[in-house]
Amino acid sequence: MDTTRRGFLGAIGKVTIGAAASVAGASQVAEAAQTDTPTAVPHWGMVVDLRKCIGCQACTVACIMENDVPQDAFRTHVSVYELVKDGQDPAMVMLPRLCNHCDDPPCLPVCPVEATFKIDSGEVLVDASKCVGCGYCVQACPYDARFINHETQVADKCTFCFHRTQAGLLPACVETCVGGARNFGDLNDPESEVSKMLAHNEVSVLRPEMHTNPNVYYIGLDDVLDGRVAGEAAYHSEMADSVSSHEEGL
Amino acid sequence: MTKRRNILKGAVATGALATFGVGYAGTVKKLVKGKWSGEVPRNKHLTGNSIPAEYTVDPQTGDIALNPDQAMSYTMCIGCTTMCGVRVRVDKKANKVLRVTGNPYSPMSTDPFIPYESSVAESFAAMAQAGKGNGLTNRSTACGRGNAVLQQVENPRRVLKPLKRVGPRGSGQWQTISFEQLVEEVVEGGDLFGEGRVAGLREIRDLETPAVEGAPEFGPRANRLMWMNCVDDGRDNLVLRWLKQSFGSNNFTRHGSYCGGAFRSGSGALFGDFKAMPHAKPDFSNAEFIIFAGTAPGNAGNPFKRIGNLVAKARSDGDLSYVVIDPILNNAQNGPSGERSRWIGIKPGTDGALAMAMMAWMFDNDRINHDYLAQPSQAAADAAGEASWTNATHLVIVDESHPRFGHFLRGSDLGLAVEGEAYSDADPHLVASSNGPIPAGNTPAPLFFDGEVDTTNGPVAVKTSLSLLREEAHRQSLEAYSDDCGIPTAKIVDLAREFTSHGRRAAVDSHGGMMGGSGFANAYALSMLNTLIGNLNWKGGAMIAGGGFSETKGPAYNLASFPGAVKAKGLPAGRNVPYEKTSEFKRKKAAGNPYPADGPWYPNAPGLATEWISSMVNHYPYGAEALIFRNTNPVYGIPGVAPLVEKLKDPKVVPLIISIDPFINESTGISDYIVPDSVMYETWGFTKPWGGVATKATCARWPVIEPRMEKNAQGERVGMETFLIATAKRMGLPGFGDKAIPDAQGVLHPLNRAEDWYLRGAVNVAMLGKTPVAPASDDDIELSNVARIADDLKAVLKPDEWRRAATIYAKGGRYENIERSYDGARATYAFNKPMMIWNEELGSFRRATTGTRVPGTPSWREAEFADGSKVSDHYSKEDWPIRVFSYKSPLQNSYSVGAEVLLRIVASNPVIVGSALARAHGIRTGDMVRLSTPGGTLESVAVVREGIAPDTVAIEHGFGHRGFGAHDITIDGETKPGDPRLAAGVLLNDLGLIDPTREKPGVWVNPISGTAVRQGLPAKIRRIA
DSSP states (O other), X not given: OOGGGGGGGOOOOOEEOSSOOSHHHHHHHHHHHHSSOTTTOOOEEEEEEGGGOOOOOHXXXXXXXXXXXXXXXXXXXXXXXXXXXTTSOOEEEEEEEOOOOOSSOTTTTTOTTOOEEEOTTSOEEEOTTTOOOOOHHHHHOTTOOOEEETTTTEEEOOOSSHHHHTTTOOXXXXXXXXXXXXXXXXXXXXXXXXXXXXXXXXXXXXXXGGOOOOSEEEESOOTTTSSSOOSEESTXXXXXXXXXXXXXXX | OOOOOOOOHHHHHHHHHHHHHHTTHHHHHHHOOSSOOOOOOOHHHHHTTOOOOSEEEOTTTXXXXXXXXXXXXXXXXXXXXXXXXXXXXXXXXXXXXXXXXXXXXXXXXXXXOOOTTSOHHHHHHHTSTTSGGGGTTTOBOOOHHHHHGGGGTTOTTOOOSOEEEOSSTTSOEEEEOOHHHHHHHHHHEESOSSSSOEEOHHHHOOSSSBSSTTOGGGOBGGGGEEEEESSOOSOHHHHHIIIIIIIOOOOEEOSGGGTXXXXXXXXXXXXXXXXXXXXXXXXXXXXXXXXXESOOBTTBOTTHHHHHHHHHHHHHTSSOEEEEEOSBOOTTSOGGGGGGEEEEOOOTTOHHHHHHHHHHXXXXXXOSOHHHHTOOSHHHHHHHTOSOOBSTTBEEEOOTTSTTTTSBOBGGGGTOOOSSSTTSTTSOBEEOOTTSOEEOOSSOOOSOOEEEEEETTEEEEEEEHHHHHHHHHTTSXXXXXXXXXXXXXXXXXXXXXXXXXXXXXXXXXXXGGGOBXXXXXXXXXXXXXXXXXXXXXXXXXXXXXXXXXXXXBOSSBBOSOOTTOOXXXXXXXXXXXXXXXXXXXXXXXXXXXXXXXXXXXXXXXXXXXXXXXXXXXXXXXXXXXXXXXESOOHHHHSTTOHHHHHHHTSTTTSSEEEEXXXXXXXXXXXXXXXXXXXXXXXXXXXXXXXXXOOSOXXXXXXXXXXXXXXXXXXXXXXXXXXXXXXXXXXXXXXTOEEEEEEBTTOOEEEESSXXXXXXXXXXXXXXXXXXXXXXXXXXXXXXXXXXXXXHHHHHHSOTTTHHHHHHHHHTXXXXXXXXXXEETTEESSOOOSOBOSSOHHHHHOOOTTTOOOOOSSOOOOOOBOTTSOBHHHHSOTTTOOEEEEEEOOSSOXXXXXXXXXXXXXXXXXXXXXXXXXXHHHTOOTTOEEEEEETTEEEEEEEEEXXXXXXXXXXXXXXXXXXXXXXXOEEETTEEEOOOXXXXXXXOGGGGOOBOTTOSSOOBOBOTTTOOBOOBSEEEEEEEOO
C-alpha cells in the first residue's frame, strides 16, 4: 500500500469492535462540557454557503431519519424561493433553516422550568425530563425552529446532533449535504474549516435585528431574505399566505 | 386530489400552542419551584428519540469504537438511475436500515473520493470530525431521495409472496400462491385463469417454428417472449443470459425510449453509434463555461449528486460560469451565485433552433475550431496534437439520383485500388484537394467543398460534411430561429460568443429534457456545438466515462458465455431495424412501391419500449405470447399510452404477463403473476457510471440486511434470481444448474443460487487489470459487516479468491484513484472514434412511413407525425395555444412515492403557470384549472410563477399514481385500502398523444429515435374554480 496516501486521514489508530460507542461516552463528554475545562470545550457553529445549496433536501430527510422527527414537524428544512426583483431575472434561492443555537437565545428566559439551557459548547438544548410542553419557547424563537413534539409532548428542536458530535461525528445534515453548503465545526479553533470560512467570506445571519447572536452563519444571503420572507417559495407557493404571515417558517 | 398539506410546520405548532396556552398558567405555577437544580440531564432527555451514534471517533487518535448494535455496510442506492455508492447503517437486531449516507470510496457520492487502498477503518474516520478538514474534506453524501428510500424496504404494500390474479387483469384482486406453483404454471401453461388455455414458457420456447409464418427475418417463436426492463440495476447480465442465451428470445428492452432516449440517440448520431449511444459530459470542475440545455445540474440528472456537488463547488470556489436553458427556472440556477449561474427560458422542444442559430453565428463569425476540424483521421489528429477528430472534411455524395446518396465518397467510387471489399473499412474516405479527391491522410484537409468530382460512373456532386452542416445551419435566419425558440437574437449571439470565448474549456450538456417531437435532432445539434469547438477528451472540455470493471468478462470466471449457449436470432418486435430487411418491404417493392410501410421503423434507434406496446396490440410486426415486466413501469411512463394499455388488458392480445417487482405499480397491476423481488439493500448487482466520472468505477451491491421475501421449498428467498434459476432448470435450459459457469481453466461451476453468480462476478471485478485488489483484512470484513456473507464467500469461491471478493463488498465496489482522471491536459480515458459532422446512416436512410429522407447533420425542424405531416397542421396554434412540458423533481421519481417522508416535504405537484399566461386566463395561485391536450385532460391546482417560459405550463414528474397502493389492493380476500397520499397530484403522461396518422395505433414519438414526446405538447388551459 502506498503509505504516502495515508496522510489524508492523519494518524489512524486502533479499531475497537464491540465497545459501547455513544450513550455512556456522550454523557461523560456532556458532563465535561458543563464543567470548567475551557481549552477543551469547542464552540460549535455552522456556516451555510448558499452558493452551494442545491435544494435537494438531503439534510431535511437525514435529520428526520437520524432524530426520528415526527410527522408534521421539521428540525431542519430547506426553504426554496423564487426571488423576483424589479428589473432582474427571477432567481432561485435555497435557504437551509435550523435552530441557530444563539448565544443570546430568546427561547431560554421564557422557559418557566428551565428545561431549555445552553451548554458551554454552544448548543441550546431541551431537557425533556424538565419540559412541560408549554410552548413558550416555540413562540419566542424568532426562527420558528421549535415545535411541540406530538409524540413526546415536549419542546423539540435541532440539537446540532448533540449525540453525534459527542461521538466525534458530524451532524447528520452536514454529513449528507450534497452541495457542501452546510459546514460545521469549532468556532473557537481558528484552524477549523468553519473559522476559516468566517475569516475569508462576508457572512450574515438571519433576523439580525433580534440580536440573538446566532451560531448559524450564511454566505450569500440576500438581505431580502434575512428577515421577512419576501419571495414566494417555489415549491410551496400555495402556502404563500402562511409564509408571509408567519415569516420564518422552517 | 392536488390540495397539499401545509409544509410550514412551524405554523401548525404555533396554532396548537395557542389552544394549549389558554389553560396553561395554573399548571406552570405548580411546576415552577425555584431554580432548576442544574444537574446534567441524562443524555436521552437531550436528544430524544435520536438514534445512538454508529461509532465513536477519538478526536486525538482517530481510534474508532464501533456501536455493537449497528452495522455499517458499503453498498448501492437504487433510489434513481445514478445508483450511488452509499453507506447503510443497520440495526442488527431489528434487521432494519436506520439511515444512509455516502460511500467515501465512491465518486458518485464523494469529491474528492478517498484512495481505494484506505482501510475500512480509515474510511470511517474520513467521514468523522477527527478527519482532516473536520470530516468535511471527504464528506460523502446521500441525496434527499437517497436518504428517504430506505422506507421502501418496510413499505407495507411490498409484495413478499408470489401473487396470481383473481378476476380480470387490472382489477386489483390477487391470491397468494407458492413459488413452486408459480413456476409450474408459468412454465407449463394450461387453463390458468378459467379463460381458456394459455401457452407456457416451455411451449413458447420453440427455436424451430418461425415467430411469423412466411417472414423468417423475425426469427423463431421464442421471440414471442418479450422482456421489458427498467434500468440496468446491475442484474441485467443474468436476465440477458436467461432470455437470450438460454431461452433464445431476442426481445429485450429498457426504459430509455420514454426517459432520456432522444438525447442519447442524438448523441449517438454524433459519436457514430446508434445502439450503444455514447455520450460525453462536461468536465464540471475545470470548465469555464457550460451551457445546460435539457438537463438541470443539482435539480436532476445522472449522476445527480456528483453533478450537483461539482457544479456547486465550481460556481463558488472555481472558475465556472454557466447558463441553464430550460422552459422552467429550477434548482439548477442559484441566485446567491449571481452572474455565475444564469437562467434563460426557452419554448419547450425548440433547443435545436437555439443550437442551429448559435452554429450559424459561429460559422459567420469564424468561431469554429479550424485546426481541430481540419484533421481527417486519427493519424492527422495525432500529428496535430489533437485529442480527437471528426469527419468534417470527408466528402459526401449529395446527388439525389445517385444510388449512394448520403453516403461518403470512397476510394472505390474513383476506381482506386482497395485492399479489401468496396465500402469496407479498408476503402478510404476521401477529402478535397487542389488535385481532386484524395484519401484522407495524416495532414489537414479543406473544411469546405461543394462541387462535382469524376467517378467511375461519371461526375457526381459532393460536399464536405462541414459544408452540409453550414448549409443546414443557414436554412433559417437568426431571427427565424429566435422566433421559434423564444430567445431574443441578442441573447443567442451573446451565448454563442461566450461559448466560443473559452477555447476548449467550454461545453454543452444535455439529457432528458430533449423528449420533444424534434428531440433527436435537437440533441444532435446541441452535442454538435461541443465538436465545433473541439473540446472532446480535454480537461475542462467534454469527457466520456472512464467505465468500470466488468464482472462478466474477467480473468477468473466467464459469465458472458457457456457451453450450449443459444444465439438469439431475428428482428426484434420494436422495429428498431431497417424496414428494407423485411418481407413486407420486398412484397411491396415487388408490387410497385415499398413505401409507405404499414407502420414506422427506426433503424437508427436502440430497443424501443415506446413502440413495443404498439407492436403487441397491433401484432405488427408480431405480437407477444408472454411478456415479462421487471421492475419497470411503461404504463405510467409512456406519454399517451393509456388507450393501448386498455387493449393490453385483454388476455387475447398478450396471453401471459408476468411481473417481477417488489411493488404493484401501474404496469405490474395489469399482470397475471407477480414474482416478489428484493429491494435495494437486499439485492445483488454491479453497476458503472453512465457518465460524468473520469475514472474506472464499479459499484457493488449486496444484501446488507436479510431480505424480507418468503422462502421457497429449497429455503432460498424468492426473487428474480430464484425465479430465473427455477424456470430455467424446469425447462432444462442450458447455462443453469450444476455445470454452468466456466472458470479460466474451463472447469464448470454451478449456478443454482444468486450467490453462485454474483460472488464469482465479484472475483472478476477484483482480479481485473495489472494489480488485483488486496485481500480484505479481518478488520475490513468486521467493520463493513461483510461477515454477514462470509460463509457464502468461503463456500462458493476458491480459497485464494474469497478475501479479494470480500474487499469488493467491504468497500462497496472497486474504484480507480482520483489521480487517474487526467493524463496531463487530457482525459485518461479518451473516445477514439471520429465525431460525425455528417452521420452516414442517418443521411442515407428513408423513413418507412414516408419514403423520405432526413438531413445527416443536426437540423432544426418543426415536429412531425409518422406520415410526415406537421403536428401543427393537425393541432393548430389557434386551438391549442399552450405548450405543456414536464420537469424532473429533485425528490420524487416514478417509483419513489412509497417513501412517505418525501411526501412530508412535497406532497403533490401543482400545475405551474407563468404570470402572463395566468393573467390572460384569470388564474391565480390556488385556483383549480383544467388542462387539455388532444390526448387527455386533467384538473389540478395552479401555481403562478415568474420563472417559466411564456405560454407554457409545467408539471413536475413523479405524482399522479394509480399503482403503489394509490388504489385498493385485495390479496386473499383482504383489502388494503388505497392511500390518497400516494395518489396525490397529476401525471403529465396522461396528456400524451396518440399519433393520429398511424393506421395501427401508436403513441406520438420522434420519427428517428422512436422516443416518447412529453416536452411541448399542444394544449389549452381554463380556470374552473
